[in-house]
Amino acid sequence: MIEIKDLHKSYQMGSNTLHVLKGINFNVEAGELVAIMGSSGSGKSTLLNILGMLDVADTGSYVLDGVPIENMNETKAAQYRNKFLGFVFQSFNLINYKTAQENVALPLYYQRVSRKVRNEKALEYLDQVGLKPWATHLPSELSGGQKQRVAIARAMAAEPKVLLADEPTGALDSKTSYEVMDLIQQINDKGNTILVVTHEPDIAEMCKRVVILKDGVIVEDKKVNQKRASAYVQ
Amino acid sequence: MFNRDLWKEIFDTILKNKLRTFLSGFTVALGILIFVVLFGFGNGLKNTFNEFFNDDATNTFFLFPGRTSKPYKGYKSERRIEFDNSDLADIQKNFDPFLLYVTPRISRGAVVKYNNESNNYSIRGVAPAHQFAEQTIIMFGRYINQEDIRSRSKNAVIGRMVEKDLFKGASALGAYIDVGGLAYKVVGVFQDEGGDNEERLIYTPYTTTQLIEKNTDKVDQIIVGFKPEIGYAGAMAFEKSLGTFIREKKYISPSDPNGIFIRNVADQLKQNQQFATVLQIIVSFFSIGTLIAGIIGISNIMVFVVKERTKELGIRKALGATPRQVINTILFESIFITTLSGFIGMVVGISILTALGETLEDYFIKNPYVDTGVAIGATIVLIIFGGIAGYIPAKKAADIKPIIALRDE
Numbered sequence: 001m002i003e004i005k006d007l008h009k010s011y012q013m014g015s016n017t018l019h020v021l022k023g024i025n026f027n028v029e030a031g032e033l034v035a036i037m038g039s040s041g042s043g044k045s046t047l048l049n050i051l052g053m054l055d056v057a058d059t060g061s062y063v064l065d066g067v068p069i070e071n072m073n074e075t076k077a078a079q080y081r082n083k084f085l086g087f088v089f090q091s092f093n094l095i096n097y098k099t100a101q102e103n104v105a106l107p108l109y110y111q112r113v114s115r116k117v118r119n120e121k122a123l124e125y126l127d128q129v130g131l132k133p134w135a136t137h138l139p140s141e142l143s144g145g146q147k148q149r150v151a152i153a154r155a156m157a158a159e160p161k162v163l164l165a166d167e168p169t170g171a172l173d174s175k176t177s178y179e180v181m182d183l184i185q186q187i188n189d190k191g192n193t194i195l196v197v198t199h200e201p202d203i204a205e206m207c208k209r210v211v212i213l214k215d216g217v218i219v220e221d222k223k224v225n226q227k228r229a230s231a232y233v234q
Numbered sequence: 235m236f237n238r239d240l241w242k243e244i245f246d247t248i249l250k251n252k253l254r255t256f257l258s259g260f261t262v263a264l265g266i267l268i269f270v271v272l273f274g275f276g277n278g279l280k281n282t283f284n285e286f287f288n289d290d291a292t293n294t295f296f297l298f299p300g301r302t303s304k305p306y307k308g309y310k311s312e313r314r315i316e317f318d319n320s321d322l323a324d325i326q327k328n329f330d331p332f333l334l335y336v337t338p339r340i341s342r343g344a345v346v347k348y349n350n351e352s353n354n355y356s357i358r359g360v361a362p363a364h365q366f367a368e369q370t371i372i373m374f375g376r377y378i379n380q381e382d383i384r385s386r387s388k389n390a391v392i393g394r395m396v397e398k399d400l401f402k403g404a405s406a407l408g409a410y411i412d413v414g415g416l417a418y419k420v421v422g423v424f425q426d427e428g429g430d431n432e433e434r435l436i437y438t439p440y441t442t443t444q445l446i447e448k449n450t451d452k453v454d455q456i457i458v459g460f461k462p463e464i465g466y467a468g469a470m471a472f473e474k475s476l477g478t479f480i481r482e483k484k485y486i487s488p489s490d491p492n493g494i495f496i497r498n499v500a501d502q503l504k505q506n507q508q509f510a511t512v513l514q515i516i517v518s519f520f521s522i523g524t525l526i527a528g529i530i531g532i533s534n535i536m537v538f539v540v541k542e543r544t545k546e547l548g549i550r551k552a553l554g555a556t557p558r559q560v561i562n563t564i565l566f567e568s569i570f571i572t573t574l575s576g577f578i579g580m581v582v583g584i585s586i587l588t589a590l591g592e593t594l595e596d597y598f599i600k601n602p603y604v605d606t607g608v609a610i611g612a613t614i615v616l617i618i619f620g621g622i623a624g625y626i627p628a629k630k631a632a633d634i635k636p637i638i639a640l641r642d643e
Binding site: 095102115 | 239242243247250251545546548549550551553554555556557558559635636637640
């Protein structure tokens with residue numbers, strides 16, 4: 001699903017060049033649930049942003065679902081993001097003046113799905129994350145866990161090939177974190193490919209594979225025995 | 235891009251961000267409103283000015299005969315020059331391209347009687363075109379016409395004050411008045427913005443006057459109206475060649491200052507026009523200033539709006555909005571708000587001007603109005619600049635990588 005070869009990325013910080021990714025080689029098969037771990041500054045978020053086409057690598061190749069991602073202009077990147085990728089952010093990034101349902105329907109709007117169909121679909125996905133009764137609520141009327149579940153529903157609504165989650169539990173307490181991870185596992189069970197960036201070991205243990213980054217290189221890449229989050233959720 | 239979904243999305247955004255919508259709309263509406271009102275006041279000032287200074291037509295020459303002060307071509311000096319009907323015809327014939335009209339004026343004083351009332355009035359023998367030279371306004375009946383000239387009829391057009399003096403409020407139309415012993419029929423009553431004295435005149439056909447005076451063909455003065463399109467320079471050139479022509483015809487030395495006199499109102503016209511132009515410039519300055527203030531206002535708000543929405547736009551981009559869609563969202567919203575509020579401001583401004591009407595006449599603002607074209611033009615300018623003001627930051631926001639837009643503060 002994802003093939004990365006010799007990926008480099010550096011940032012210009014004033015007169016200094018910060019070499020963040022120093023040659024990453026990394027493959028992800030369809031249906032995997034991968035945790036990307038590392039201390040802050042290890043380059044894990046940068047890697048995820050490049051995977052999500054939110055950022056561009058300096059050198060190296062990136063093939064997503066058989067499509068080489070190169071020479072992207074913003075328009076093309078936007079279309080690819082819309083078609084291939086779903087995002088879940090630490091700070092939820094819901095549009096605050098839109099209701100839960102409208103937020104979930106937004107990627108479908110950019111896919112030019114008709115209004116009626118996308119509202120139905122949005123409701124369907126909200127139902128899947130257990131928030132159907134909150135469909136008409138604004139993000140400000142939802143708890144943190146609920147917001148993240150709306151964000152996950154929104155990411156899934158576009159039916160992406162890969163779901164990218166950047167610290168999805170970073171702003172949540174552990175109980176809510178497990179609820180969110182339970183949801184992510186359920187989505188993975190249906191065959192979706194998911195990458196989760198986290199620095200919490202217990203969250204990483206709930207994935208099927210853990211990749212550890214340090215100073216811009218992969219130092220460890222192991223399959224783990226997945227812990228089911230549902231065990232922690234009553 | 236003009237699909238229903240896009241507009242639905244824009245309306246949603248507008249309705250859910252009422253303060254923002256109100257602020258940007260208010261700036262535009264206020265800008266246009268003040269522009270329209272100021273411009274209207276400016277026009278009102280100009281109207282007052284025109285009323286003060288432009289009572290008579292300004293595109294005219296007055297030709298007076300004089301007495302020569304130099305011998306020329308065998309004629310001695312101190313010779314009296316007189317105009318006659320052939321001069322009228324010659325001017326008409328030679329200067330036709332510049333001419334609007336030519337009219338003679340023969341001024342006489344006479345005692346005018348009606349019933350028991352009588353008074354001394356100036357009688358002017360004129361041609362129909364004289365009406366344009368004096369900008370005489372007919373209240374009742376008609377002016378002297380070509381048929382009067384041809385048949386040398388004893389018809390008279392009397393001033394409003396003459397009617398008031400002699401007829402004591404009754405209608406003079408159709409009545410016969412005694413002018414220096416001859417009966418004239420009153421065919422018209424006029425008024426003149428030049429004041430009471432101008433309304434104590436009586437106009438008769440100049441041919442009738444000539445007939446009474448032993449069938450002479452002499453005229454006192456010649457009034458020449460020229461086409462305003464020839465402009466100031468054209469008028470000056472016309473005056474010069476007209477002078478040369480008459481001097482030649484009447485055997486007056488080209489260097490003789492006294493043979494004939496030409497009073498050129500074009501000079502006055504120029505001064506008036508300059509004053510009006512200065513007034514126009516001042517008004518335009520204020521109006522354009524207001525418009526610029528409006529443009530700056532809307533630009534500021536658009537920059538602020540885009541700044542405020544940077545994160546939202548980043549989210550939209552992460553969800554698959556293309557830069558074009560991002561720009562359109564902002565641009566159409568901005569254009570919609572400016573168009574609607576610009577229109578509202580324009581309508582309110584015009585309504586204010588209409589409502590004020592004549593109430594400000596004491597402050598020298600008469601009949602304030604604004605051309606709908608100007609008002610619409612100003613609105614369009616503001617819409618365009620509102621669009622540009624929205625486009626530049628929107629383009630910037632659309633070019634920002636979503637990752638930067640999404641970065642937590």
